[in-house]
Amino acid sequence: MGNSSSTSPERESDRNDTPVLENAxxxxxxxxxxxxxxxxxxxxxxxxxxxxxxxxxxxxxxxxxxxxxxxxxxxxxxxxxxxxxxxxxxxxxxxxxxxxxxxxxxxxxxxxxxxxxxxxxxxxxxxxxxxxxxxxxxxxxxxxxxxxxxxxxxxxxxxxxxxxxxxxxxxxxxxxxxxxxxxxxxxxxxxxxxxxxxxxxxxxxxxxxxxxxxxxxxxxxxxxTLESEGTTDEVDDNYPNLHRLPDILSDVWGIPRDSLQEMQFSTTSGANVIFRENRTVAKRRGNEFCKGVTFTSRPLEVDETIFVQVIEVTPRYLGGLAFGVTSCDPQLLNAFIDLPDDSESLMDRPEYWVIYKDLSVPDEGDQLTFTINSEGELRHHVNGVDKGVLIHVDVSQRLWLVFDVYGSTQAIRILGTLSGREGNPWSSGLSSGQSSEISRSDPFFPPLPIPTAAELEDNTDSSSASVPTTHNLPPPPMVGTRTTGRSDCTICYDRPTDSAVYPCGHMCLCHKCGQLLKRQRGGMCPICRGAIRDIIKIFKA
Missing domain, CATH: 2.60.120.920 (SPRY domain)
Incomplete structure (x- = not known):
């Protein structure tokens, strides 16, 4: 009995002294x-x-x-x-x-x-x-x-x-x-x-x-963060042409390297984004296709052009790079809670967001520019070719750029920005010596019959078959009577009217017919036959 009682406290002490790691x-x-x-x-x-x-x-x-x-x-x-x-x-x-x-x-x-x-x-x-x-x-x-x-x-x-x-x-x-x-x-x-x-x-x-x-x-x-910083050697192994920046700028854009200002990605990003090269490279994790939202580290100035290069693509996924702007400072966002799988969901937030997912799927090595001019036009170039106006945005607010490294686009790099203070050829259309596709801001075309919804479907260019993502721009100023008095789309007479024509402001189309009409060469507002520069979906409170 004595031996039993004398050993019991020792065993209890042994248990108390057992390392926490082993117990857990x-x-x-x-x-x-x-x-x-x-x-x-x-x-x-x-x-x-x-x-x-x-x-x-x-x-x-x-x-x-x-x-x-x-x-x-x-x-x-x-x-x-x-x-x-x-x-x-x-x-x-x-x-x-x-x-x-x-x-x-x-x-x-x-x-x-x-x-x-x-x-x-x-x-x-x-x-x-x-x-x-x-x-x-x-x-x-x-x-x-x-x-x-x-x-x-x-x-x-x-x-x-x-x-x-x-x-x-x-x-x-x-x-x-x-x-x-x-x-x-x-x-x-x-x-x-x-x-x-x-x-x-x-x-x-x-x-x-x-x-x-x-x-x-x-x-x-x-x-x-430690994983995201990586090493220069690792990046060089994956992207051997990363440090050919002066050649890229000279060959494609015809501008010297020292004319660009530095721009980084914000530290706020989607869960699957890894940053490299001092946050100028944003790469989506290899086994993922979404949660690749990134932002610029500061707002873009009016007439300032940002130069971006696509440095990795994958054939495993459909879709590609998406782009947008926001008045929301990314530093105020909680990356784990506020950034969704799909950047389109960001437009449900209370701040000003415009997301555009109708960019042509870029190839590896493509160089892109985005410029917001004083008229609110967001202009876009690909490999030196003017692609015209993508969308119209509210330049009265500070606007950060949004990139969604999505689908087949695996990694992008910010090459830098070109200030518009001393004149910027990219902010007003064609750069020197370069051709252009038809801009969405082209002047009025001769009057054409208003097509039916079926004709719009048949005549839409197959290369533009995907419908752009809607964006929650504020409605344009209304002058005089801007409604037709009917609740159905004036093209298909099936879906409800939910979109306005910019710049005339007539709200007479469903969003699907509006997007199809905008793609037509010579597409005009069905009410006033004014040129269509954009179709804006209206969200009613």
Whole structure:
């Protein structure tokens, strides 16, 4: 008895002196999680080991929860064991602060999104459908700043969504929806195939630091910054012609290198952007096609021209570089929360945004210029050829440029800017000795019959088949009567009138017919037969 009592305190002391790192790791290995046994949708069947959740019928009523809350940075891994082509949509996943033990299963709605996510304490989003294939492994976790990141088959996909309240315990939430019919929990120490993302188990040091709250968003941002800076040698290996800048400027634009002012990208950017060469090169991560929004580090002055070169493209994705302007200072944006997958969504923000996604898909090596002149025309050149006016913008505000390194465009470089203080040939049209396509600001054409919607479809040049993204420019000044008195488009008589002709201001077209009419040579306003310089979509409050 004496020996027993004398050794007991020593063992307790040994436990107290055990390194935190070892305790955290061992705890994680023992503390596996399973699906909650009773709190789930009525179309869900939970296996006896509670490691598999299967939707028995229909496409919904399949919400499931974890049986315990998760720590910050603790990874949830799920394998798609069964899928189907019989439905549309795929799995939704996220977190909740609501303890499933306090939720009545009969009260669960049909869908996690939007039924649960409209309630306080629930956060979830749909996985991109291309990733929801059989045997794929999804991994996701929440950071201390409330951002949720995910990966598929050990390929990091970056930020998924943000805004999760991490001040309370968080349970896992999954909606086995649509084409996803069965999922299985993958434990950290479970045997897997090499391609099944087995390397996603947390490193012991990550677990310990995460438990202690030392590995948070600041560390992640610091690591991202270190990765983004890179080395000159690495860039040179990828882009051997990067330092041929004087030749590029002389051969294509006919201007000396020292005439350009330096311009960098802003430090605010999409989650998949990596900066190189003192933030003059913006590259999108190789396995991604979106979240590539970048900004200039300062507003562009009136009549100032920015020179940009496309230095890498990929055939893996469709679409290409998008461009725009904004009155929003990028430094005021939260990159994790405010920057969406697609730059078009930025126009839903309250600031002034114009996004143009109808640029011709650039080739590697193409040199582009963008200039905003005093009349609000945003002019564009490609390899020295004038492409005319892209859009009209409000020059009464300070305007930062927006680039979306999207789709086939993998990396771009800012070559510099040319000030308009001493005259700038790019701000008013043709540069010396260079030809031009027909500008959208050409003078009036002779009167032509107003085409029907079908004729517009038939006659549209195939090279311009994609419809430009709408932009939320303020409506132009109205002079006299500017409406036709009808609510239907004057071309198709089918869709409602939602767009105004610039500069005359007549609101008489749907946006689709307006864009098609603008592309027609000699396209005119159906009301006054004035030249069409732009079509502006009107958003009613």
């Amino acid at each position: 790791y061992d705890s994680h290995r023992r503390n596996i999680w399973r699906f909650h046994p009773s709190c789930h949708g009525n179309n869900i069947s939970i296996s006896s080991d509670r490691q598999t959740a299967r939707r028995a019928e229909s496409f919904c009523n399949a919400i499931v929860f974890s049986d315990r809350p998760f720590r910050i940075q603790e990874k949830i891994r799920l394998k798609f064991t069964q899928t189907t082509d019989g439905w549309s949509g795929v799995i939704r996943f996220g977190f909740t602060t609501q303890d499933p033990n306090s939720i009545q299963a009969s009260s669960l709605p049909r869908y996690a999104c939007p039924d649960l996510t409209n309630l306080p304490g629930y956060w979830a989003k749909a996985l991109p459908e291309r990733y929801a294939e059989r045997n794929n492994i999804l991994c996701y976790y929440v950071r201390r700043d409330g951002s949720v990141c995910y990966s598929v088959n050990n390929e990091d996909k970056g930020l998924f969504f943000a805004g999760v309240d991490t001040s309370s315990p968080l349970w896992g939430l999954v909606d086995v929806y649509g084409n996803s019919t069965e999922i299985r929990i993958i434990d950290g120490d479970q045997e897997e195939d090499p391609n099944d993302a087995g390397a996603m188990a947390l490193d012991p040091s990550d677990i310990a630091l995460g438990r202690l709250g030392l590995l948070d968003s600041n560390n992640a941002l610091e690591n991202l």
